[in-house]
Amino acid sequence: MFPPQFSVVIDSDKCEKCKRCTVNCSFEALSYDEREDRIVAKDQKCVACLRCASKCPNGAITIKKNEITFSPHPTWTPEVRLDIMKQAETGGMIIAGMGNDINYPCLFDQIVIDACQVTNPSIDPLREPIEVNTYLGKKPKQLKIAEDFSLETEITPNIMINTPIIIGHVSYGAISLNAHKALAMAASKAGTLMGSGEGGLHPDLYELGDHIIVQVASGRFGVHSKYLEVGAAVEIKIGQGAKPGIGGHLPGEKVTEDIAETRMIPVHTDALSPAPHHDIYSIEDLSQLIYALKEETDYMKPVFVKIAAVHNSAAIASGIARAGADAITIDGFRGGTGAAPEIVRNHLGIPIEVALASVDKRLRDEGIRNEVSLIASGSIRFAADVVKAIALGADAVAIVTPALIAMGCTVCQQCYRGTCAWGICTTRPDLARRLDPEVASRRVYNLIIAWTMELKEVLGALGMNAIESLRYNRERLRGIGIDQKTLEILGIKAAGE
Amino acid sequence: MSKVIDGCGISGIMSTKKNLIPGSEIVTSIDSMNFRYNGLGGGFAGYGIYPDYKDYYAFHLNFENQEARTKTENYLYESLRVIDDEPIPVRKSELIDDTKSISWRYFVGPPRDIENTDDYIVKVVMHINENIPGAHVFSSGKNMGVFKAVGYPKAVADYFRIEDYSAYIWVAHGRYPTNTPGWWGGAHPFNILDWSVVHNGELSSYGTNKNFLEMWGYKCTLITDTEVLAYLFDLLVRRHNIPVEIACNVMTPKFWSEIKSDNSLKGKALQALRMTYGGAIVNGPFSIIVATNNFMFGLTDRVKLRPMVAARKDDRLYIASEECAIRSVCENPDLVWAPRGGEQVIAYMKEVT
Numbered sequence: 001m002f003p004p005q006f007s008v009v010i011d012s013d014k015c016e017k018c019k020r021c022t023v024n025c026s027f028e029a030l031s032y033d034e035r036e037d038r039i040v041a042k043d044q045k046c047v048a049c050l051r052c053a054s055k056c057p058n059g060a061i062t063i064k065k066n067e068i069t070f071s072p073h074p075t076w077t078p079e080v081r082l083d084i085m086k087q088a089e090t091g092g093m094i095i096a097g098m099g100n101d102i103n104y105p106c107l108f109d110q111i112v113i114d115a116c117q118v119t120n121p122s123i124d125p126l127r128e129p130i131e132v133n134t135y136l137g138k139k140p141k142q143l144k145i146a147e148d149f150s151l152e153t154e155i156t157p158n159i160m161i162n163t164p165i166i167i168g169h170v171s172y173g174a175i176s177l178n179a180h181k182a183l184a185m186a187a188s189k190a191g192t193l194m195g196s197g198e199g200g201l202h203p204d205l206y207e208l209g210d211h212i213i214v215q216v217a218s219g220r221f222g223v224h225s226k227y228l229e230v231g232a233a234v235e236i237k238i239g240q241g242a243k244p245g246i247g248g249h250l251p252g253e254k255v256t257e258d259i260a261e262t263r264m265i266p267v268h269t270d271a272l273s274p275a276p277h278h279d280i281y282s283i284e285d286l287s288q289l290i291y292a293l294k295e296e297t298d299y300m301k302p303v304f305v306k307i308a309a310v311h312n313s314a315a316i317a318s319g320i321a322r323a324g325a326d327a328i329t330i331d332g333f334r335g336g337t338g339a340a341p342e343i344v345r346n347h348l349g350i351p352i353e354v355a356l357a358s359v360d361k362r363l364r365d366e367g368i369r370n371e372v373s374l375i376a377s378g379s380i381r382f383a384a385d386v387v388k389a390i391a392l393g394a395d396a397v398a399i400v401t402p403a404l405i406a407m408g409c410t411v412c413q414q415c416y417r418g419t420c421a422w423g424i425c426t427t428r429p430d431l432a433r434r435l436d437p438e439v440a441s442r443r444v445y446n447l448i449i450a451w452t453m454e455l456k457e458v459l460g461a462l463g464m465n466a467i468e469s470l471r472y473n474r475e476r477l478r479g480i481g482i483d484q485k486t487l488e489i490l491g492i493k494a495a496g497e
Numbered sequence: 498m499s500k501v502i503d504g505c506g507i508s509g510i511m512s513t514k515k516n517l518i519p520g521s522e523i524v525t526s527i528d529s530m531n532f533r534y535n536g537l538g539g540g541f542a543g544y545g546i547y548p549d550y551k552d553y554y555a556f557h558l559n560f561e562n563q564e565a566r567t568k569t570e571n572y573l574y575e576s577l578r579v580i581d582d583e584p585i586p587v588r589k590s591e592l593i594d595d596t597k598s599i600s601w602r603y604f605v606g607p608p609r610d611i612e613n614t615d616d617y618i619v620k621v622v623m624h625i626n627e628n629i630p631g632a633h634v635f636s637s638g639k640n641m642g643v644f645k646a647v648g649y650p651k652a653v654a655d656y657f658r659i660e661d662y663s664a665y666i667w668v669a670h671g672r673y674p675t676n677t678p679g680w681w682g683g684a685h686p687f688n689i690l691d692w693s694v695v696h697n698g699e700l701s702s703y704g705t706n707k708n709f710l711e712m713w714g715y716k717c718t719l720i721t722d723t724e725v726l727a728y729l730f731d732l733l734v735r736r737h738n739i740p741v742e743i744a745c746n747v748m749t750p751k752f753w754s755e756i757k758s759d760n761s762l763k764g765k766a767l768q769a770l771r772m773t774y775g776g777a778i779v780n781g782p783f784s785i786i787v788a789t790n791n792f793m794f795g796l797t798d799r800v801k802l803r804p805m806v807a808a809r810k811d812d813r814l815y816i817a818s819e820e821c822a823i824r825s826v827c828e829n830p831d832l833v834w835a836p837r838g839g840e841q842v843i844a845y846m847k848e849v850t
Binding site: 019116119120121128129132133135139140142143144145148149151153156158364367369370391406462463464465466468469470471472473474475476 | 698699700701703705707708711712713737738739743750752753754760761762763764765769770772773774775776778779780781782798799802
């Protein structure tokens with residue numbers, strides 16, 4: 001046993017013993033002791049999800065960090081010691097949820113954005129139109145137009161979205177159906193897209209298919225003709241930023257009947273996604289799958305490919321563009337996950353900022369930037385990150401964790417346990433029903449609208465009224481405290497230059 | 498290298514019947530807006546000034562030293578047929594510091610076995626600008642030339658003896674850079690082949706445009722945002738055969754809300770252009786005058802954050818930052834108007850639209 005991370009403090013003057021907190025705690029940290037007539041907390045079990053505190057009618061519950069447990073040491077931090085104790089006890093790999101929690105320097109936070117002064121009037125988005133419409137898909141390199149304006153160049157399908165912010169992939173199974181519905185409804189209302197994740201699509205969501213990118217991952221869960229038909233685009237998932245190079249694992253206890261049917265697997269069997277696609281051992285195999293999916297969808301839908309950001313992303317992305325993909329999602333090493341080995345989550349892959357910058361540059365250097373759209377994901381935290389990502393070369397960004405937080409997630413990082421107290425990352429019906437999809441979707445929609453407004457505000461300050469003018473416009477970024485080599489990779493100058 | 502930010506004034510005069518306009522007229526016109534400049538740049542482009550060599554590309558070169566000239570000439574003689582060359586006549590003046598400037602012109606033809614001569618000339622220009630230190634090609638079109646320097650436009654005109662030339666199109670520029678390396682290459686007009694651009698404004702989209710153009714082999718070496726305008730027109734109109742009016746729409750596209758439900762052939766074309774040429778959209782405040790041997794046009798940004806006035810008189814089209822620049826050389830125009838934001842004013846040889 002190791003010391004608890006948090007301590008639950010219940011103010012006995014305020015507590016009315018209504019027991020609401022004991023019902024709400026899905027981690028079994030709170031119970032009612034009849035003999036003593038009081039709420040009893042097992043600090044050991046508390047994960048600081050704050051469900052109890054937020055549901056207590058009297059504000060009687062406070063969750064505190066248990067600060068004084070360990071004698072301090074710079075190398076043998078409490079986290080290091082806790083992990084060792086856990087492994088000594090279990091002999092297993094440590095599984096973790098959410099994104100990388102090591103305090104690597106965040107390049108986004110070392111990049112600042114330009115603004116207009118005097119010589120270039122900024123534009124007030126409340127007075128002037130500012131366009132953020134974004135097209136995802138392959139563009140022709142050059143257009144041929146006849147005298148009567150008829151197009152002589154074939155245009156492959158693109159998806160037009162109202163904002164360069166899409167909701168990334170998270171599967172039904174990893175999250176509840178209510179949560180999946182909420183994301184799809186929000187994407188639809190905001191005129192953007194959401195990713196199905198690799199768990200197929202529940203038939204209830206088919207009607208929102210125009211706003212859903214359906215994913216084909218190494219487990220091929222829930223992939224059938226109808227699935228491909230209802231989606232707006234198809235995405236082949238090669239890798240995920242939180243766990244590059246490894247597959248996925250949805251434990252059997254989460255595979256309820258509905259999920260089993262959607263994934264097309266037996267109830268309560270583990271849903272295992274292999275580490276690689278076993279029909280893709282090289283780039284030419286990827287190209288075959290891209291074209292197989294295009295054949296199946298009559299070349300009417302763009303095919304995206306998602307990769308984790310790794311050292312060689314630029315060359316890989318170039319290969320993917322040439323393999324026929326219409327868009328590439330690059331997922332940085334801070335991206336989230338339902339469950340991943342901690343060692344992989346924390347130590348494999350590279351930050352999205354550098355991966356994105358090097359991919360965009362490589363595609364431009366090769367003159368094939370038009371062949372694919374670039375979607376950046378993995379720790380986009382707020383609208384400023386959106387601006388910086390687009391200026392570094394992204395066509396759009398994908399967000400998941402912010403959308404989950406908008407729905408109520410408090411980032412307690414217990415996603416892999418299936419006991420999410422907020423009804424998001426769980427398939428237990430009693431917990432899942434805590435999330436009202438209408439309310440949750442409105443909150444996610446609000447978030448996207450708010451970020452889009454902020455994006456327009458910054459575009460106005462930059463003197464731009466079209467998002468196209470920000471794309472790979474690294475002139476408008478500057479770095480603070482970034483080393484020369486990394487500045488070169490980012491393609492930006494130092495602040496003051 | 499970073500771009501330089503400009504405030505400025507511009508003027509253009511064209512005869513649609515190719516009647517020659519004395520250089521003194523454009524000088525009077527541009528000089529009338531003197532308060533728009535700060536003496537850090539002025540320049541002129543004249544079309545029809547070299548009738549004797551009209552089938553050859555006229556290269557106006559600026560050298561910062563003799564070594565640059567020697568290197569450039571070695572390269573020119575290697576890669577082109579040089580028909581004639583001479584120093585550009587200048588009138589020395591205290592107002593123009595030319596201690597680091599040698600102006601020379603070459604009339605050249607491409608080697609005989611070249612398939613696309615224009616493409617070849619562009620490569621030669623890019624090579625000189627990028628690889629020969631201290632050498633810059635100020636213009637490379639046929640029967641035209643660019644004259645520019647650091648100084649007020651009037652002083653630049655006196656230095657280059659603009660009054661000695663006559664042209665059927667003149668464009669001129671006076672500069673007020675807010676951040677300047679004070680060099681001749683940064684003055685306007687900017688030119689590639691037949692295209693000359695004078696520009697008042699600042700391109701907030703410069704980084705995007707530069708990166709987009711580099712995919713097509715252009716090198717942005719002149720440290721100013723205006724350069725990309727000349728290259729964008731060359732790419733869109735000459736290389737991609739997009740009619741010039743449509744090219745203007747690519748650079749200052751109609752708002753998406755205006756075209757998204759237009760299912761006509763033109764509507765569809767505009768949508769496809771917007772999608773394909775996002776990197777060619779020019780953003781930020783600007784008014785520009787663009788000339789070739791066949792036409793002259795004016796264009797402003799989509800919300801017209803920089804001034805532009807146009808006027809017609811007989812066979813003449815006038816475009817300028819301010820009306821005074823027109824009235825100073827044409828007292829009673831037939832028509833004077835202020836073009837709308839993003840709306841092109843264009844005149845072709847022999848017809849005015």
